[in-house]
Amino acid sequence: MKRLFLLVSLLVLSKFSAQTWATEDQYIQRFAQYAVEEMEKYKIPASITLAQGLLETGGGQSRLAQEGKNHFGIKCKEDWTGKTMKHTDDAPNECFRVYDDPRQSYEDHSIFLSTRKYYTNLFNLDMKDYRAWAYGLKKAGYATNPRYASILIGKIERYKLYEYDNTNSSEVLYAVLRMYPDLKDDRSFMAKLEPSKATPKREPVTVTVPYKQTTFAQQQKRVERIKSKAEILNSILILSHPNEGLKYIVIPEDTTVKFIANKFKVSESRLMKWNELDSDVLKKNEIVFLESKNSTGNTATYKVASGEDMHAIAQKFGVKLNKLYAKNRMDEGQQPSAGQLIYLIDKKPRN
Template identity: 85%
Template sequence: MKRLFLLVSLLVLSKFSAQTWATEDQYIQKFAPYAVEEMEKYRIPASITLAQGLLETGGGQSRLAQEGKNHFGIKCKEDWTGKTMRHTDDAPNECFRVYDDPRQSYEDHSLFLSTRKYYTNLFKLDMKDYRAWAHGLKKAGYATNPRYASILIGKIERYKLYEFDNTNSKEVLYAVLKLYPDLKNDRAFMAQLESEKYPKGKDPVTITVPYKQTSYNQQQKRVEKIKTKAEALNSILIKTHPNEGLKYIIIPEDTNLKFIANKFKISESRLMRWNELESDMLRKNDIIFLESKNSTGNTPTYRSEYGEDMHDIAQKFGIKLHKLYVKNRMDEGQKPSAGQLIYLIDKKPRN
């Protein structure tokens, strides 16, 4: 009898532990309450927020979501004072925000849309018109993919996310159960559903997984090894840039161009010319190309961040600096203002 009880217990626990972010359905079950809360506070359709989260994180599987709890790819910007992580998106080694809890990421996303002038017109739309919101986001420049609106709409209609536009934070789990009736067999979910209110700051759909002992070797593998400056420099790996596969590296520690030239057997003069360098001193996190950059970028436009100059943007997107000035009809040495729209492919139209 004890063996039978143990076997049943293990099956139940294995079922609970299997409920991770492995599918988009599980992502919806977990984060729909967050999207509805944000809808109540900021009047952004829950269906839109949830569809964006699904798309940005690949159903919760992205590195940003898992390591940084960043579900909407929000970058550092000049006003961010929290933790950060480096990640390659449109360009290599970009700075992204790191959150302590995904709920913070959801709220930051709401603030991002509600406080920036580019998205003002969105809030004039019917909050339950997810199609208008999807097209409005694309028109406002939220994403460069020409199919962005149709992709969002496709996810909303496939998973019936519009159901969450018609609920509230007190009844959202009933909406989840309506979409996923099999959850009635999930004791943890049903226990949360039957609670009169959820503890503040807690995830109402979180499933407790029992502690699992790991071996000493497994623990040791998770310990980050601290490298000396020499070890870091000697372990530099050549990377492939999103802009047509250009070869580049990211400088891990302050060094000089001669070290890089010797390591990769490329003359200093070529490295200076290819990267439009004015000094042979390289700083940590500098992007250095090991071949000539392209004349255009891999995305049509980019909004400059606080403190960036045109050389920073040229390195970020693998574009020749003089070509970047020409595309934007700017004089050499001229600096962009924070938030300025920078053209990476087509020339800036004349007024």
């Protein structure tokens, strides 16, 4: 029995390791090629790109990297027309880009840096001066973490990522092998070093699939698998908001304030007050706080998306609505326009 359990465990572990990157070294081995290719095209140090990828994905383990193949946490923005996914970062359910392949994420990261005016000065720096690039990114506002530059530099120096700044795309695999000599025993890696062999082109084969009618019993089973509205509502989980861990929930199906109040043992009046509600009807995907919101946000500013009002922004960032109006010197009830910059921490300066 013990041997059987061990065998099953090894099979599960091997399947899991094939789909993820268990260490930062494995991440580097897999994506150094992409970073060097981007360096050749866009003049961004490969060491910087790799260090950012390591940090943003937690060595390839983040949900964005695993599910969205998004390795740099790039949000949708107004010019994105591709696939998207919701993820909590500065606020709940923020929109992030989804890629079909990590290579697309690497190129989009390069395009992002090379076409945004905030990063123009970076390209005046020596491409092999990774320290200057790290501090330049922080100065340009790429990240809010005050230690962002030193964290990047730490990863670059720990893993000697600067070595990839001195190679080209045709030599990356040999550079990786020099850094990780044990890979010489890895058949799949060594196979990449061999010249590719052309494979004969095969003509597509047409397969005829007979129509199969779904029986009533099969339809019934599908219906049974669908959760009822009550089951969905009863499975709501309390979440921790990025703004100082405020307790909140996301409404999975249309319901009422009374239902939420009864479920979480909070008075209806408090829920109405904390969330500045003018109706007891709660819509699907609406954010509801289970405690009083904060007077300030966890990020400095936010650019309004099409169709958003001040209440939606206040809920997204866990800020009291009246405080949000005050910070932006707007009259209560006044609504922002798409693209407008909303201040979440400091008051909007007077003209």
